[in-house]
Amino acid sequence: MEIQVNLGSRAYPIYMERGILSRVGEYVNLRRKVLIVTDDGVPEAYAKTVLGQCPQGFLEVVAKGEGAKSFPVYERLCARLLREGFTRKDLVIALGGGVVGDLAGFAAATYMRGIDFVGIPTTTLSQIDSSVGGKMAINLEGVKNIIGAFHQPRAVFIDGDTLATLPPRHVSNGLAEALKMGLILDPVILDRFEEADYLPHIDEIIRRAVEAKARIVEIDETEQNERKSLNFGHTIGHGIESAANLSGLYHGECVALGMLYFITDPALRARTLEIMKKLNLPTQCDVDKDAVFAAMGHDKKGDGSRVTVVKVDRAGQYRFEPMTLGALRALL
Ligand SMILES: NC(=O)c1ccc[n+]([C@@H]2O[C@H](COP(=O)([O-])OP(=O)(O)OC[C@H]3O[C@@H](n4cnc5c(N)ncnc54)[C@H](O)[C@@H]3O)[C@@H](O)[C@H]2O)c1
Ligand SMILES: [Zn+2]
Structure with missing residues (x-):
């Protein structure tokens, strides 16, 4: 299954197929220098599978967690590319979740003013959201994604089999972004979540979310208008995320909570709540409202x-x- 992202000279395919991890070399040229970037939370076997297809492959394993999206780790990746003699003809592959994708993608975007990049997302969040659209970034002084670039990949590989090892809470965290896509763009996603068991439909849910995001990115690559729709749930969600850092809520969990404020139809809101419960997403949180507002x-x-x-x-x-800020505070 292949989804094209039509962006003129920067167009690229997203390949979705179980087991495709072992066939990456059939779709992109791996007969050049390839740096695979992953983190120590991603099962080693995945990196070995890809590395085995690269005659000149190199591996960088960073420590898992948001902390990897930093200047020191970014510098380490760039230094490795330089040391191994990577040129513009060579390739960087991100293998892991959104952290590794944003970090390795930013290194690829900036090393020699941009070299080829391929994404192999292995979390639901990265498959549904972060691997599509070309936004790459690292953090600085606690501000998320403040240093970054737009750099479209040459290809993206989504292998549903990699989700077998992902902890259930992370699976649901990413599916919250699919629920968002369902609410703003593709109602069939909601229907699939409402099936007695949605897990057999997870491939279709991810595919529909990716297709919806690809269509938005095609219309508005650099987020001037339509792409801002993807921020649904994020205004208050980000506030909850910062304020709730102590209670440790994940991004998707906060976005789900944030969406509830902006669904105007009570019946649709009730439907959404039921789906959130099914996904084991939180449906309320006791974060201080002033702290949320301040964090926004x-x-x-x-x-x-x-x-x-x-x-x-x-x-x-x-x-x-x-919306005035007063009205937003009142809504909270
Ligand atoms: N660029 C974008 O458009 C965009 C969009 C949304 C989010 N993001 C970014 O994405 C990041 C969050 O991504 P995430 O939720 O994937 O987190 P993550 O990359 O930290 O991955 C979550 C955890 O899962 C582990 N993991 C990854 N794949 C696994 C697998 N198959 N099996 C077992 N464990 C696995 C990782 O080691 C990590 O500990 C944030 O930094 C966020 O800013 C970027
Ligand atoms: Zn998000």
Whole structure:
């Protein structure tokens, strides 16, 4: 199964197939220098499978966690590329979740002003969201994704078999982003989550979410308009995420909570809540509302300033709405 992302000269395919990890070399040229970047939480066997297809393969294993999206680790990757004599004809592969994808993708985007990059996402979050769209970034002084670039991959490989080893909470965390795609763009995703058992439908859920994101990226690659719809649930979600750091909620869990505020139809909101329960996503959290509001970065601004939020009135349809900060605080 192949999904094309039509971006002119930067167009690329997303291959979705179970077991494709062992056949990457059939689709992209691995007969050159290849640096595989992974983290120590990703099962070693996956890296070995890809490395085995690379006659001139190199491996960098970074420590798992958000901390890897940092200048020291980025510098380490670039230094390795330099030391091994990588040129513009060579390739960087990210094998892992969104952390490894953002980090390795940013190194590929900037080394020699950009070399080839291939993504092999192995978490639901990275398969559904971060591996599609070309946003690469690292963090600085606690600010997420503040240093980055747009750099489209040459190809993306989604192998559903890799999810077998992913802890269930991480599986659900990523599926929250698929639920988001269902609410704003593709209502069939909601139907699939409502099947008695949604797990047999996980490939279709991921495929539909990826297709929806690809179509949005094609229309608005650099997030001038439509791509902002993907921020549905993220305005308050990010606030919860920062404020809730102590209680350790994951990104997708916070986004799910954040979406609930912007679903205007009570019936659709109830449907969404049921799906969240099914996915074992939290449906409420006792984070201090002022802390959430402050973490949204709007604490210092006057009551009159406005933000644009994404609202959903009907499954599969979104709209933008300007909202005063006062109204946003009241909603909380
Ligand atoms: N670039 C974008 O458009 C975009 C979009 C959304 C999120 N992101 C970024 O993605 C990151 C979060 O990604 P994530 O949720 O994938 O987290 P992650 O990359 O930290 O992965 C989660 C954990 O799962 C482990 N893991 C990965 N694959 C596994 C597998 N198959 N089996 C067992 N364990 C496995 C990892 O070692 C890690 O400990 C954040 O840094 C976020 O900013 C980027
Ligand atoms: Zn998100």
